[in-house]
Amino acid sequence: MAAVLGGGAILAACGTGGQDGTAAADTAPAKLSVADSYIPLPPAGGMGAGYLTVRNDGGPDQLVKVSSPAAGSVTIHRSTASTMEQVSSLDVPAHGALQLARGGTHLMIMDWQKAPALGDELELDLTFAKSGTISVKVPVKELTYRPGQS
Numbered sequence: 001m002a003a004v005l006g007g008g009a010i011l012a013a014c015g016t017g018g019q020d021g022t023a024a025a026d027t028a029p030a031k032l033s034v035a036d037s038y039i040p041l042p043p044a045g046g047m048g049a050g051y052l053t054v055r056n057d058g059g060p061d062q063l064v065k066v067s068s069p070a071a072g073s074v075t076i077h078r079s080t081a082s083t084m085e086q087v088s089s090l091d092v093p094a095h096g097a098l099q100l101a102r103g104g105t106h107l108m109i110m111d112w113q114k115a116p117a118l119g120d121e122l123e124l125d126l127t128f129a130k131s132g133t134i135s136v137k138v139p140v141k142e143l144t145y146r147p148g149q150s
Contacts, residue, residue, distance in 0.1 A: 030092065030131045031058035036147040037138040039109065041118055048116065050074070050107035050124065050138060051147075054098040061092040065127040072111025074124065079103055092128065116140045 033055045042048030054063065066074040078087050090105055092098045100106050109122070116122065121137040128134070 028059035028094070030056050030061035030094075030128065032056055032061065032092065032128065032131055032134060034126070034134065034136045037124075037136055038141045038145055038147065039116065039122060039138055040143045040145060041140055042109075042112075042116065044115055047108055047110045048112070049102075050109055050122075051100050051102065052107075052124075052136070052138065053100070054092050054126070056092050056094060056096055056098075058094065059130075060094040061131050062089050062129040063092060063098060063126060064089045064129050066107055067125045067127070068109065068123055069125075070113050070122055071109045072113075073108075074110075075108045076105065077108050078105050089129070118142065 035053045035055060037050070037052035039048050039050050050066075063076065066076060068074050076087050076090060077084050086108075087105075090098055090100075098105075107124070118140055120140045122140065124136050124138050126134045126136065
């Protein structure tokens with residue numbers, strides 16, 4: 001399920017670069033959308049993981065916070081070969097994508113207000129350094145779910 005939510009006006013950048021010589025893509029506003037979001041069904045009362053892709057058709061931005069009215073805590077993590085570490089932010093490249101996926105960067109969702117069930121949707125509020133907050137509804141899927149596979 002692809003969710004695309006955002007607000008506010010987007011201003012067009014004029015010219016080919018800033019006064020300091022930066023490229024227009026570096027100063028243009030980000031144009032963000034969210035796709036392929038899902039949460040694999042977590043164990044009863046346990047923490048869950050969240051995955052999604054933030055697409056950006058504009059200038060660079062940074063994911064700096066994630067929260068949810070239905071969870072006590074949502075944190076951003078990066079998996080390495082042997083550990084999982086919490087990070088404070090993730091870059092969203094200009095004209096690129098930030099992918100939160102199994103085995104890499106992901107969200108950890110803790111202290112659910114209500115135990116999630118298949119088909120539920122959890123609201124996640126993604127806060128970006130430049131673009132503000134985008135709210136998305138993320139579906140709870142089977143543990144084995146992978147986007148793009150039947």
